[in-house]
Amino acid sequence: MNGTVLETRCLSSLAKVFPDQELTDPVTDKGSALRNEAFSFQVAFRANHILKELKVRIESDLAEQISVRSVGLVPSELPIYGDHDDFILRAAPGLYPDPLYPVDEKEGLTALPVQWRAIWLTVDIHAQTPPGIHPIRIALEIADGERLAEELFELDIIPASLPKQRLIHTEWFHADCLAVYYGFEVFSEQHWEMIDRYVLSAARHGMNMLLTPLFTPPLDTAVGAERPTVQLVDVEKSGESYRFGYEKLTRWIELCLRRGIEYIEFSHLFTQWGAKHAPKIVATENGESKRIFGWETDASGEAYGNFLSQFLPSLVTYIQDHGLAGRCYFHVSDEPNIESLASYESASRIVNGLLPQFPVIDALSDYTFYEKGLVKRPIPSNDHLQAFLNNGVPELWTYYCCAQYKDVSNRFFCFPSARNRILGMQLYKYEIAGFLHWGYNFWFSQLSQKPVDPYRVTDALHAFPSGDAFLVYPGKEGPVESIRLEVFTEALQDLRALQLLESLIGKEKTIELLEERLAGPLTFTEYPQQAEWMLTKRDAVNRAISELHPRSN
Known part of the structure; x- marks a missing residue:
């Protein structure tokens, strides 16, 4: 110097x-x-x-x-898995720029x-x-x-x-992580205030759908264990009959709509990785609050089936009475694999039978589930999209998580930011309707076995590459945002800019501009890796739009 x-x-x-x-x-x-x-x-x-x-x-x-x-700067002990590809910045543990x-x-x-x-x-x-x-x-x-x-x-x-965002985008919001980290009682006024601040940040960054815990979401939970109760629906049990209260759910939805969230994503009605059990559900029975369903509950058993047959029609009435019918999406089970096809099919038949008029979305990557009619809106990972694209699945969504660390876009600390941002252009070309990710603020270790300090543990305690589990950090007054959150927001803006250009010159010419001078078509696994290409391409899109908008105002 x-x-x-x-x-x-x-x-x-x-x-x-x-x-x-x-x-x-x-x-x-x-x-x-x-x-x-x-x-x-x-x-x-x-x-x-x-x-x-x-x-x-x-x-x-x-x-x-x-x-x-x-x-x-924050530490990363697990930047990436050992068999990574070459499109990374570094693989060594150390300090990485992010918050x-x-x-x-x-x-x-x-x-x-x-x-x-x-x-x-x-x-x-x-x-x-x-x-x-x-x-x-x-x-x-x-x-x-x-x-x-x-x-x-x-x-x-x-x-x-920029036109209004059409892509539906959800990053799973973990209300229990907020309560645990800040030491708030769940759904206390302090908790509600902090939820509001985090939802506002989410909405400002292109998240227009929010995971809504009807019952404690059965996600990333060790078998037999449970996460803190964040149940929005009050349940009263009397024999085999149930009554439901929606006061907290109403407050949650009103908060969401006020902050710019447009879609309500109801939490999964069955456990993760196969739909074999019920989520944790707490009810008041004979004046006592207790857990009535959980890991011990057979998902296909009579007791839980009876509960759903009363709850879901009640919820549908609530949705209709509040004018929410076009905003609500449901889940069966997250990431079922082919070995759990039978249990997922049983659960899917129950949900779809009781909710025929609502979209049901699930992250799963085996085409068999869709082929058999078990999921209305499949969400395959971005490295398993091709089978769904080849078969012309309508209104297709996609997602990525820790497993998508080769070839495709993702947001890990050790990845170049260009690998984060390219997704917007890919979503545009393939007309993807929605994007899901599981970690907006997951501040627990893997399987939610204990809370972690996200400023010190960025890999869910040696489980997922740093950057997978959360996009925001806990600040004293609310969320501390990240480079990765801002860059992904830029990807969503790229998508909207391309849609604006398409409205002016058509899809074919927009794709021609996007792929101009590329060696081959832009795909989810084949794309330019240079940040300079991405910046130059976005500027070219802006210039093309500018030519049709004279600088008279």
Whole structure:
């Protein structure tokens, strides 16, 4: 660094800045975006000695629309499985950039000797933001106002607005993890307030469907164990008859709708990986609250069948009375395999028989389940989509989790951000209707055997590659968002921009622009791996839209 006190560099949102290596991403000091879009970029910095209380000054006509966050580092003991492919940044355990911390005005930033760090800047572009090129000057100053370094970024705002998101997107929301981490009683006023803050963040980042715990979701739970009770439906048992109360469910749904959630995803009615048992259900019987169903309950038995035959018609009436019929989706069991075909079939017949008018969605990757008519809306993983695409399955969804670590898109710490963002273009080309992921805020160890501190344990205690289990961290006042969350939001914006372009020039020409000069068609396993290609392609989409929207407003 010679005599330079502070060195800075403008980078795109797709760069990951590690403290222990030189920057390899090219300088990115220009970009374009549409209205109603959140556009992010970074400024990396390092000093030749410790500098504390660095202040960030933004000089731009967009300054009021720009948020500044510090890119934090968190540990990863399990970055990736041993037989990974080559499209990763590194496989070694260590510190990885991910959480985005608000910059405290008093404390400012700290530059550590010879370590690259970064700040993350997001421009919230409104529908009325003036089009054209907006210079954004980012200065780093010490306490007395002396300016040590500055960068200039130019953002070109296109006079066209992103259309409303059509993709249905859910990242499973774990209400029990919030209660446990913050030490709140489940559904206390403190818990409700924190739920509201996390739902708001989710909705702002393109999640328009929320997992809703009718009963404690039977997900990631060790056989015979149970997760904290987060049951929204009150149940009163009298002999073989049941009465149901929906006060908490109503509050939950009203919160969701108020914050921008459009679809309600009711939690699974049978246990994970095969639908062999009932979820944990608590009821009041003879004045005593107790668990009436769980791992000991045979899913196909008379007792649980009798319960569902009373509960689901009651729930349908509730849905209809509240005008929610077009918003509600149901689940049978998560990720059944072919060995559990018979038990899943039995459970599916019950649910579909009682809910013929509602979409039933499940994450499963064997085409046999759909072929036999056992699931109305299959959700295969993105590395098992082809059989479903080949057979023209309508309104197809997809998902990924820890198992999708070869060839396809995913969001692990050790993956380049381009591997996260490419999914938007893939979803567009193949007209995927929905995307599901299991971990918005899963802060437990594998199988929910104990809580973990997500700032220290990022792999569900040596279970899943870091980055699989959650997208947000727990902050004192609410969620601390992540690089991966912001980049996935950019992927969703890419999808919407392509849909806007399609409305102007048609699908065929949009695909031609998307695949221009590629060696082969864009697929879920074959796609450009360079961040520069992705940024350039999105800019080309913006330019094509701009040509049809003169800069007259």
